[in-house]
Amino acid sequence: MIGPGPGTVAPTRSEVGRGLVRRVLFPAAILWVAVVGTGYLLVDVIGIDESAINESVVDIRTDSLNGITTVVSELGNTQVLMATCLVIVAFIWWQSRQWWLAVVPAIALGVEALVFLTASLVVGRSRPEVEQLDHAPPTSSFPSGHTGASTAVYIAVALCATRIRHTGLRVSVQIVCVAAPLGVGLSRVYRGMHHPTDVIAGFVVGTTCALIAWNWIPLRESAERVVGATDSAPSIT
Secondary structure (H helix, E strand, O other): OEOOOOOOOOOOHHHHHHHHHHHHHHHHHHHHHHHHHHHHHHHHHHOOOOHHHHHHHHHOOOHHHHHHHHHHHHOOOHHHHHHHHHHHHHHHHHHHOOHHHHOHHHHHHHHHHHHHHHHHHHHOOOOOOOOOOOOOOOOOOOOOHHHHHHHHHHHHHHHHHHHEOOHHHHHHHHHHHHHHHHHHHHHHHHOOOOOHHHHHHHHHHHHHHHHHHHOOOOHHHHHHHHHHHHHHOOOOO
16 A cells, blocks of 8 residues: 655664654754744743633533534544554555665654753743633643643644555545644634644644655655665676
């Protein structure tokens, strides 16, 4: 189902090391600075007030929406996402036989967790002052961890899905992968756990982490090694 892409040759140890440092840790550090800077700007400089939006969302709550958002919000739960990610990694590895492709969702989740946990401690934004339908985790409100983590994993899967040969299946998987984190983000605002800007920041952070993970090993280098090996091989006459 998942066809071999250009990087059909396993990366070398040096490429893995360079990929983790230059293409994962360095961009993650830049992302962390951007998240903390944005949080400081919103909370301490501008002092943005989103209470009216949060209160208006409370006014539209119904028993049916409460039940639906309970389920959708759980898609961004840490334990659920970790289990989902492990299954996805195993499936991609089984289908592609390329571990460096299979670990993309796991790298995305790991980077997002690192950035979110440390940045939220520094920003320290309070959660909305409305009735909260979920138990509030010890982390602060900015950015939304549920939204960021679900976006990181599902967008990473959507990128990996570009390798699916069947067009209908590929598009279907990508639509689901985009819809899932959107649902999580809206549910978190609906349930009073986050301000809208927390969720927007979560989308941005998660998408960035997915892109970082997708580019952690440049597949073109693997293709170039194949070409280089072919060009350097002695000709048989």
